[in-house]
Amino acid sequence: DPAYYKWTQWIFLQIYNSWFNPEKKRAEPISTYQGEDPDSVRLAYVAEVPVNWCPELGTVLANEEVIDGKSEVGGFPVVRRPMRQWMLRITAFADRLLDGLEELDWPLSLKALQRNWIGRSEGAENEFRVAGSSRSDDRTPLRDLPVIRVFTTRPDTLYGATYMVLAPENPLVDEMVTEDRHRPVAEYRAQIAAKSDLERTDLAKEKTGVFTGAFALNPANDERIPIWIADYVLMGYGTGAIMGVPAHDVRDLEFARKFDLSVVPVVQAPGKTPEESIGYVEDGIAINSPLLDGLSREAATAKIIDWLEKNERGRRNVRFKLRDWLFSRQRYWGEPFPIVWRDGRHEALPEMELPLKPPALEDFKPTGTGEPPLAKAKDWIRYSENATRETNTMPQWAGSCWYYLRFCDPGNDRRFVGEESERYWMGGNDEAFPAKPGGIDLYIGGVEHAVLHLLYARFWHKVLYDLGQVSKPEPFQRLVNQGMILGEDNRKMSKRWGNVIDPLDVIEIYGADAFRCYEMFMGPLEQMKPWSMKGVEGVSRFLARVWRLMMTENQAGEWELSAAVQDVEPTKAQQKITHATVKKVTNDIESLSFNTAISQMMIFVNAFIPQRGTEAIPISAMHTFLVLLNPFAPHITSELWERLNSAGNITAQTWPVYDEKLLVEDEVEIVLQVNGKVRDRITVPLGATNAELEAAARANEKVRNALGDQTIRKVVVVPNKLVNVVGG
RNA sequence: GCCGAUGUGGCGAAAUGGCAGACGCAACGGACUUAAAAUCCGUUGGGCUUAAACGCCCGUGCCGGUUCGAGUCCGGCCAUCGGCACCA
Numbered sequence: 070d071p072a073y074y075k076w077t078q079w080i081f082l083q084i085y086n087s088w089f090n091p092e093k094k095r096a097e098p099i100s101t102y103q104g105e106d107p108d109s110v111r112l113a114y115v116a117e118v119p120v121n122w123c124p125e126l127g128t129v130l131a132n133e134e135v136i137d138g139k140s141e142v143g144g145f146p147v148v149r150r151p152m153r154q155w156m157l158r159i160t161a162f163a164d165r166l167l168d169g170l171e172e173l174d175w176p177l178s179l180k181a182l183q184r185n186w187i188g189r190s191e192g193a194e195n196e197f198r199v200a201g202s203s204r205s206d207d208r209t210p211l212r213d214l215p216v217i218r219v220f221t222t223r224p225d226t227l228y229g230a231t232y233m234v235l236a237p238e239n240p241l242v243d244e245m246v247t248e249d250r251h252r253p254v255a256e257y258r259a260q261i262a263a264k265s266d267l268e269r270t271d272l273a274k275e276k277t278g279v280f281t282g283a284f285a286l287n288p289a290n291d292e293r294i295p296i297w298i299a300d301y302v303l304m305g306y307g308t309g310a311i312m313g314v315p316a317h318d319v320r321d322l323e324f325a326r327k328f329d330l331s332v333v334p335v336v337q338a339p340g341k342t343p344e345e346s347i348g349y350v351e352d353g354i355a356i357n358s359p360l361l362d363g364l365s366r367e368a369a370t371a372k373i374i375d376w377l378e379k380n381e382r383g384r385r386n387v388r389f390k391l392r393d394w395l396f397s398r399q400r401y402w403g404e405p406f407p408i409v410w411r412d413g414r415h416e417a418l419p420e421m422e423l424p425l426k427p428p429a430l431e432d433f434k435p436t437g438t439g440e441p442p443l444a445k446a447k448d449w450i451r452y453s454e455n456a457t458r459e460t461n462t463m464p465q466w467a468g469s470c471w472y473y474l475r476f477c478d479p480g481n482d483r484r485f486v487g488e489e490s491e492r493y494w495m496g497g498n499d500e501a502f503p504a505k506p507g508g509i510d511l512y513i514g515g516v517e518h519a520v521l522h523l524l525y526a527r528f529w530h531k532v533l534y535d536l537g538q539v540s541k542p543e544p545f546q547r548l549v550n551q552g553m554i555l556g557e558d559n560r561k562m563s564k565r566w567g568n569v570i571d572p573l574d575v576i577e578i579y580g581a582d583a584f585r586c587y588e589m590f591m592g593p594l595e596q597m598k599p600w601s602m603k604g605v606e607g608v609s610r611f612l613a614r615v616w617r618l619m620m621t622e623n624q625a626g627e628w629e630l631s632a633a634v635q636d637v638e639p640t641k642a643q644q645k646i647t648h649a650t651v652k653k654v655t656n657d658i659e660s661l662s663f664n665t666a667i668s669q670m671m672i673f674v675n676a677f678i679p680q681r682g683t684e685a686i687p688i689s690a691m692h693t694f695l696v697l698l699n700p701f702a703p704h705i706t707s708e709l710w711e712r713l714n715s716a717g718n719i720t721a722q723t724w725p726v727y728d729e730k731l732l733v734e735d736e737v738e739i740v741l742q743v744n745g746k747v748r749d750r751i752t753v754p755l756g757a758t759n760a761e762l763e764a765a766a767r768a769n770e771k772v773r774n775a776l777g778d779q780t781i782r783k784v785v786v787v788p789n790k791l792v793n794v795v796g797g
Numbered sequence: 798g799c800c801g802a803u804g805u806g807g808c809g810a811a812a813u814g815g816c817a818g819a820c821g822c823a824a825c826g827g828a829c830u831u832a833a834a835a836u837c838c839g840u841u842g843g844g845c846u847u848a849a850a851c852g853c854c855c856g857u858g859c860c861g862g863u864u865c866g867a868g869u870c871c872g873g874c875c876a877u878c879g880g881c882a883c884c885a
Contacts, residue, residue, distance in 0.1 A: 178801045178879085185800065185881055192885085221885060234885095269883090276883085301883045311885045319798090320883050390884060519880080590821070592810055596803085597878080604809065607821050610836095617836090665811070668820035675820090678837090740816050745866040747816055785865045791815050795865045 073475065075424030076485035077467050078407040082417050084532055085113040085408070089161035096161075096535035108414070112158045112532060113396065115415060120395055122150040127435020128399040129154060131464065132392050133186075133521045141521075152439060155397035155406065155461060159528045163187050163389040165542075166527055172506075174547040176595070182519040188390025192222035193374050195312065195383035197233060197285040199245060200293060217241060217285060217296075220307035220388050223314065224377070225369035227289040228358035229335035230312035232325070233296045234278065236304040237261045245296055247282030254279055254298060261300045269300055276301055276324045287312075288382035289360070289373070299324060307388055316347045333357055336366070394525065396464060399441040401433040403462030411456040427462070469522055470529040473509055473544060485538075496540045507541035513594075516550045523548075549661060552597040554588070559599045570600050582702035583609040589663035589701060608667075612705055614674050615698065619691055619709055630712055631686070639687040644731055646676045647690045651727035654697045663701070670698055688713060693725045741766050742793040743775040759786040766792040 087096045088110040099107050108114065121130045125145035129152060134141040159166075167187050170180045198214040217233065235242055237258045246254045257279045261269070268274075278299025285296050294313075301320055302311050315325035316334040325332050336353040338346040343356055355361035360376060361369040377383030397406070405425045407418035418425060428449035433442060443460040444450065450457050471485070478490035497507030514523075523545070530544040555561060556568025563569065575584050587608040592598045621631045639647065650673045657666035673694060677686060692715060699706040699719050710719040734755055739762060741749040749771040753762065763784050766772055772794055779796030786792050 176802090181801050182880060188881085188884070190884075219885085223885080274883095299883095301885095303884070306884045308885095314885090318885075320885080323883090388884080390881090516879080590809090596810095598809065601809065601822070603822050611821085613836095664809090665820080668811075671820055738816085742815085742866075745815090745864095750816070783865060785815095787815060791866090793815080793865050 071424040071426055072482070074404045074468060076475065077404050077463070077471070078423050078425055079420065079485060080471060080529065080533070081113065081404075081463065081467070082407055082420065083536055083538070084157065084529070085111055085417055087112045087532060087536060089158060091161075094165070096532045098536070112161070114156055114158065115153060116156050116393075117151060117153045118156075119149045119151045120154055121147045122152065122439065123147045124437065126400075127437050127439075129395060129397065129439075131395045131466075133394075133524070134464075150439075154395055155459075157394040157396045157528070159394045159524075160389060160391055162528055162531055163189065163391050164387075165531060166391075166524065169527065169531075169543050173543060173545070175545075176548070176550055179516060179519050179523075179548065179550060182516070183524060186391065186520040186524065190220075190222050190388045190390075192220060192386060192388070193224035193370075193377060193383050194308070194386035195219050195221065195224065195227065195288050195377060196381075197288060197294075197312065199283055199285050199296070201247075201282075201284040211286075214286075215241075215244060217245075217310050218308045219310050219312045220386060221312060221314075223317065223370075224373045224383070225355060225358075225361065225364075225366050226314045226317050226335050227287070227312070227373055228361070229314040229316050229333050230287050230289075230294060231315060231331045231333055232294050232313040233285045234299045234302045234311050234313055234324070235281070235296065236302040236309040237298050237300055238304040239298070239309040241310070242281065242298055245281050245283040250280060250282035254281055257298060264300070276320070276327050278324065278328065280328075288377065288380075289358070295330070297324075297328070305392070306390065317350050319348065319350065322348055394528070396467075397461035398464050399435055399439060400462055401427065401430060401435075401442040403464060404467055405443065405462055406459040408459040409452045409456045410459065415459065416456075425458075466522060466525045470526045471533075473512075473526075474533075474539065492540050495544075506546050508543050508546035510547060512545040512548045513551055514548070515553065550595055552593070552595050554591075555597060555599040557600050557602065562600075575602075575605060579605050579609045580612075580704070582704050583612055586612065586667060586701050590667045592664055594661050594663065611667075611671055611674065612702055614678060615702075616705065616709070618674055618677055618686065620712065630714075633684075633686045634688055634691060634713070635685040636689075637685045637687050639690050640684070643677070643687060643690055646673055647693055648727040648731045650697060651693060651725045652729075652732065655724070655727070658700070667701060670694070670701075695719060696722045696725055737789045739765075739789070740791040741769055741772050742791060743772055744795055744797075745793060746775070748772050748775045755789060757789075759788060762786050762788070762792050766794055 086099050088099050088102045088107070089095070089112060090097045090101070096112060099111060102110055104110065121132065121135045122128075123130055123140045123145050126140055126143065130140055130147060135147050138147055139145060140147055167184060167189055170183060173180070195218070197217045197219060198211060199217060200209070200214060217235070219233065221227075235245070238261075242254065242258070257277070276299065278297045278301075281296045281298060283296040284293045286292065287294055297313075301324065302309065311321075313321040313325060313330065314335070315321040315330065315332040317336050322332065324330070332347055334343045334346045334349075335355060335357045336346060336349060337343055337356045338349040338351070338353050341349070346353065346356075352366040355364045355366075355369040358369070361372060364372060374383070374385050378385070405427050407423060407425050408415050409418060410416075427443060428446035430442060430446060432445070436442060436444075441460040441462065443458075443462065450460060452458050474486045474491065474495070477494040478484075478487040481487050481490070495508060526544055530539060531542055533539045534542045553561065554570075556563075556566060556570065558566065558568050560566050560568060572584060579587075583605055587605040590608050591601075591604065616628075619631055619634050620628045623629050650669050653669040654666045657663065657669070677690075691709075691713060695706045695710050695713075695715075696719065699722075703720070707719050736752050737755050739751050739753055739757075740747055741751060749769055751765060751769065753765065757765075763786055766784065767781070776794065776796045781794055782797050783795040784792065785795065
């Protein structure tokens, strides 16, 4: 709908025309940027980077859309390939996306998934000077030596760094490698380049690597350590280079053992000798580290970072696993970018030219070459004499990043959401709802969106928040994950297993009411649970019982209102069950415990059914019941509501209220226990005193038998519930 | 390896620290029917004892703890599922 994606394109332009001010830690209009090249800091930018290319889908994919080297949609192979693509600078918001989670009422597991994906690590970046490389030798002054930066979460183990490893793809390798090591290094790099991501990350495989011939100086003690390249170091994380601390890192130890590199323990494990501490990766006491000896990990870390900073050999540093969001696709069905290219530079399309509609094409299919389908529309591409349109399109996530905002004000043609509507629905505390935290009150969705939609939408929302377009920094205040419905064989529904249940087939046989009610009756909302056709049948039977509770079939085979349904006062028992049902269903809906709400309504119907013919069914109780059941089974309850000749529309009725006084029993059953074991049950009037209950228990024959010749040491009385006689 | 969930009958599941298994499915028995379907009624955790009833014992993944009392709280394991993963 162009009236919708117009605003998706508009929001993209807001992102494009913004930058992240690191001092204020927030997005600002690009006009506030003082630097030379605004294009280098925009939140939407173009970069030539190795991307996830999926030949089968004919498009590139975001990291979040690649699972185990396969596309999230369809499961097709994905390969690394350098391409020029649009990226969104989500990494600038990594800290805020992480911190923002704290305040959210989300499942802990989901927060953990996002935290994990963002992957914040605290540590230090150390500078290793390179001596004895193709660019330097022993006579080069220290300050002129090339520098390799290395990130570590364990700066306290710096003295134990006995070698260094670069990722094979690291461009620094070319600068480091010495004449005599050229061949083996080139061969190794070629060998690694030929491997797929999957092969490379196979944990089981042996460590491989080659020496570059170059040496670095350990910044802690200026000791010469060899520089290797190995594929266990990844270009995509940190700086693409590590310091090898074999004594306290299992991977480094494996590598060092294989290539006979020296291993120096610098952390002593409790109760172990230094030699025995090799392989120990937990916190311990620093040894063999002149500046740090005797310090705990915490103290050693603080001290070495101070020292590094003072000596300009390193600094405190934080790293994230989160990468920028690859935002362009080579597909027809996506929002076209509101961008034109002129003289090799991109620029924003004027707002008044939105929506930018895609051109009509004969063939929508991906080209397969990486060239977007839109590139085929030569007339459309040509924007002016010297400018052409961007031909990539946005991913499906773009539109879903802000739809909840549009829901607040769907018809607005002047803004993506009216300011007042946005404040009303998404804003926080106001006079009417003082405790409202803002954002969407309740968002129900699957966990599969953990690091896709839920991450992307939070990011967009934060940009809009910084730009003053929305009133709260988080979009989804409370979130509940509904569990996945498995096939009847308890496996994930999939064509492969032939266990897919089509809702339409179920609705065809049992109706939408039965389908809905069964889904809610199956079990707790959040839980994964298998489908059962028999279960649907059971719920369908319940709805049929509801029908027959009020309706009878006449001689002609037509359903008519049952004669038992009368305008009479409910009996005391009927009143009690009705009020109990109102209470249970109301509370269960609040807590999203729909399964037990339905159980209670089954109990209600079971309580009324046997009385048919012998006792009148009060129409008032039926009215109450139908209103309770209406959200679960809207069709049958609407029909019955009409058949009862009730006034108004059932969906417009006020929700029933219960009277706690009517739920109180006259008599209660008291459980008698001896030493915690149930021995008897007695019925006493409500409100019997503790003394009365205790006396009744002491006098009870079964209690006395169970006690035998034990003396009573203690009697615990829980009013209206239980008496526990403790003997011994 | 790290993080997170979950373990209760034949099955889906209930249970503010207080009667374990509500409700439903399945199964079995019965009523209705020429018969079947549908519907209705009843039984249904395991074991021992008994002609039967009554009665008794065991039972919420395993081991321990707290408590008058634990499916529930605490500690330690085990298993299954999900996510991340040579992340430095």
